[in-house]
Amino acid sequence: MSSREKILSQVKSALRTKSHEEESKITIDELLKSKINLTVKTNKNDLISQFQTEIKKVNGDSIVVKSNLEASNKINEILIEAKENQIAITDQNICTEVRLNIQKGNSNLQFIIANNLDSKERKEKISQLKTAIVQADYAVSEIAQLVFLYDNSKTSYPHFLCDFVIALVKVSNLMPNQFTLFEKIDKVKALNMVLVTGPSRTADIEKVLVLGAHGPRKLIVILIDE
Amino acid sequence: MSTDKINIKDHIIEALSDADLRKAVYKATASTSVSRLNTTEAIPYWEECRVKTHCIKKDVIENLDKYLELFEKNAKNNGINIHWAIDGNDAKNILSEIAKKNNVKTIVKSKSLTTEEIHLNEFLIGNNIDTVETDLGEYIVQLNDQVPSHLVAPALHLSRTDIGKLFKDKLNVPFTDVPEELLLIARKKLREKFLSAEMSITGVNFAFAENGSFCVVENEANAHLSLSLPQVHVAVMGIEKLLPSIDELPYFLKLLAPSATGQKSSSYVNFIGGPSLQKYNEGPKEVHVILLDNGRSKILADPKLRETLYCIRCGACLNVCPVYQQIGGHAYDWTYMGPIGITLIPQYLGEIEGKDAPFLSSLCGACADVCPVKIKLPQHILELRKNVVQKNKSKIFEKFAMKTWIAVSTHPKLYRLFSWKIKKLQSFIPVEYLKLPGYHKKRSFPGIDKKGFREQYYQMKKNNNEQ
Numbered sequence: 001m002s003s004r005e006k007i008l009s010q011v012k013s014a015l016r017t018k019s020h021e022e023e024s025k026i027t028i029d030e031l032l033k034s035k036i037n038l039t040v041k042t043n044k045n046d047l048i049s050q051f052q053t054e055i056k057k058v059n060g061d062s063i064v065v066k067s068n069l070e071a072s073n074k075i076n077e078i079l080i081e082a083k084e085n086q087i088a089i090t091d092q093n094i095c096t097e098v099r100l101n102i103q104k105g106n107s108n109l110q111f112i113i114a115n116n117l118d119s120k121e122r123k124e125k126i127s128q129l130k131t132a133i134v135q136a137d138y139a140v141s142e143i144a145q146l147v148f149l150y151d152n153s154k155t156s157y158p159h160f161l162c163d164f165v166i167a168l169v170k171v172s173n174l175m176p177n178q179f180t181l182f183e184k185i186d187k188v189k190a191l192n193m194v195l196v197t198g199p200s201r202t203a204d205i206e207k208v209l210v211l212g213a214h215g216p217r218k219l220i221v222i223l224i225d226e
Numbered sequence: 227m228s229t230d231k232i233n234i235k236d237h238i239i240e241a242l243s244d245a246d247l248r249k250a251v252y253k254a255t256a257s258t259s260v261s262r263l264n265t266t267e268a269i270p271y272w273e274e275c276r277v278k279t280h281c282i283k284k285d286v287i288e289n290l291d292k293y294l295e296l297f298e299k300n301a302k303n304n305g306i307n308i309h310w311a312i313d314g315n316d317a318k319n320i321l322s323e324i325a326k327k328n329n330v331k332t333i334v335k336s337k338s339l340t341t342e343e344i345h346l347n348e349f350l351i352g353n354n355i356d357t358v359e360t361d362l363g364e365y366i367v368q369l370n371d372q373v374p375s376h377l378v379a380p381a382l383h384l385s386r387t388d389i390g391k392l393f394k395d396k397l398n399v400p401f402t403d404v405p406e407e408l409l410l411i412a413r414k415k416l417r418e419k420f421l422s423a424e425m426s427i428t429g430v431n432f433a434f435a436e437n438g439s440f441c442v443v444e445n446e447a448n449a450h451l452s453l454s455l456p457q458v459h460v461a462v463m464g465i466e467k468l469l470p471s472i473d474e475l476p477y478f479l480k481l482l483a484p485s486a487t488g489q490k491s492s493s494y495v496n497f498i499g500g501p502s503l504q505k506y507n508e509g510p511k512e513v514h515v516i517l518l519d520n521g522r523s524k525i526l527a528d529p530k531l532r533e534t535l536y537c538i539r540c541g542a543c544l545n546v547c548p549v550y551q552q553i554g555g556h557a558y559d560w561t562y563m564g565p566i567g568i569t570l571i572p573q574y575l576g577e578i579e580g581k582d583a584p585f586l587s588s589l590c591g592a593c594a595d596v597c598p599v600k601i602k603l604p605q606h607i608l609e610l611r612k613n614v615v616q617k618n619k620s621k622i623f624e625k626f627a628m629k630t631w632i633a634v635s636t637h638p639k640l641y642r643l644f645s646w647k648i649k650k651l652q653s654f655i656p657v658e659y660l661k662l663p664g665y666h667k668k669r670s671f672p673g674i675d676k677k678g679f680r681e682q683y684y685q686m687k688k689n690n691n692e693q
Contacts, residue, residue, distance in 0.1 A: 004310035010523035011291045017529045019288055028277045035271035119507050127421060143491040155508050160450050178476040190472060191439045191499025197491045200447040204363035205405040206386050207254050213362055214413060215447025
């Protein structure tokens with residue numbers, strides 16, 4: 001008998017005796033749903049404000065802009081201040097527009113488009129860079145979470161291998177909470193995805209919070225409210 | 227069932243003699259409990275969410291065979307290699323084969339209690355595979371030749387000075403006890419490992435039967451780097467870790483981070499739905515999931531105790547347990563500790579080897595109050611105590627003491643006479659020399675209160691009436 005057959009047969013035989021626990025008579029689903037709904041913010045400005053408050057609590061930062069062009073100008077200012085000249089970037093649509101806008105006015109900056117590199121080169125090159133610009137598919141205002149779904153146009157290396165990450169996300173993709181997010185999300189794309197809340201962190205030494213455990217130390221989210 | 231040998235009693239004596247350890251454990255657990263309370267109180271549907279997750283877990287466990295087969299089918303469709311391991315040896319052989327086939331020399335590991343349970347590191351290192359833990363706490367305890375002392379915070383028992391000395395000795399770096407500097411040292415060392423390792427191993431927080439994917443929850447990003455940089459990824463998963471679908475996950479995520487660390491949300495939730503190298507030019511070319519039984523189907527066979535398989539390993543029960551707070555995690559001498567640990571130890575190791583574990587509880591019930599999936603821990607602890615007593619022969623002294631206690635406590639007049647006698651007698655007995663089971667030279671026996679409950683109760687009642 002293979003391990004598979006053995007385990008399944010033991011599980012089946014164990015389950016012949018049903019649990020002694022009484023079935024819950026309370027219909028919790030309705031009550032839970034109504035209580036969750038009471039916490040949901042629907043107004044766009046409330047969602048933005050909640051996201052901004054929450055991201056500060058997890059040691060991140062955020063900026064609201066009105067267009068991709070304004071986002072490009074803000075990022076340019078940040079990069080000049082940070083004295084960075086090599087930036088990792090993905091080739092998603094907003095990232096590409098932002099890259100082209102910045103390059104028009106700042107020819108000193110060199111962008112490394114992560115998706116254009118093969119797997120080995122991508123890993124080696126991106127891990128040498130300090131700053132990255134990425135684009136999130138969704139954000140969750142209640143916990144200031146960013147959602148990155150993976151498909152051909154995306155890569156997680158810039159976000160995870162660089163110290164300083166600037167993440168772009170459209171306000172129209174701002175979800176009130178994770179319940180709404182999981183209802184909305186494309187289930188096929190959700191097979192490979194990552195949810196990100198703030199910079200990487202640890203409190204493994206005497207419970208002292210230190211940022212940048214293995215991933216980014218600094219995260220700025222640019223909310224594009226077109 | 228595991229064949230591990232444990233020695234709880236000696237470890238407890240050791241732990242109780244270490245004042246620094248007790249201070250460190252108490253400080254850490256107390257502060258996490260406060261953070262937990264602050265976060266949970268701000269969630270207006272916390273209690274309903276606990277009931278919901280309890281019901282979801284109940285459904286999964288009561289139909290585990292169906293969910294396992296569904297997960298296997300869908301994971302295979304996603305290109306994931308599924309392996310079944312009846313015990314630790316089975317799992318280790320599977321891993322060894324995968325490593326051999328891929329000519330693996332270095333493995334990066336992300337924190338996984340399931341792999342601790344089967345002593346995987348020892349085995350891999352014994353087979354000349356450089357195996358490195360990448361969670362900072364796990365990295366520290368691995369360097370210190372120890373095992374985790376807490377389900378969530380593995381190095382909770384060590385001070386920053388201990389860690390500074392450890393890094394100086396083991397990593398050849400100048401001494402520092404500044405947490406930021408210590409982290410930088412570890413980050414640099416581990417980044418090299420992430421970039422060079424051929425294989426990674428993680429545990430699984432939740433796996434989804436409906437779409438055959440799984441997720442790993444973390445704060446440091448070490449799990450993400452483990453999942454995305456090496457070419458081969460192996461996830462070792464206890465068979466109870468399933469959820470029906472990804473739709474149920476938000477309820478668990480809502481409870482997990484607040485219960486574990488007091489955060490509203492963990493920093494990263496990584497979802498793996500198959501090998502991504504060919505699809506996205508990034509991540510592993512091979513993904514393997516090892517479905518590990520290792521005694522879980524035996525636990526499932528007991529309809530009263532199978533609820534202990536609902537555990538999501540948040541560690542909240544440890545942080546509020548007055549026993550854990552005094553002795554720390556190593557005293558339990560096994561992978562799982564605290565209230566959930568003492569229910570799992572006798573079930574995994576047997577009632578004879580794990581006979582001492584269920585007695586490491588005051589039965590105060592705090593563990594049940596904080597358990598996010600509402601496991602009735604005190605009830606299970608009592609059940610296991612009963613099982614242990616039935617399986618082990620009690621000492622004559624214990625039998626005599628218990629029979630005397632039953633006789634006295636069920637006859638009020640006799641009880642009063644007995645306690646009066648003891649109160650009078652204690653002034654003639656030097657209590658510090660009193661040898662009683664459970665007490666030893668490092669712990670003094672507390673004297674019996676001279677007033678007693680009855681006298682105090684009537685006094686209190688009288689005072690209240692007078693007011």
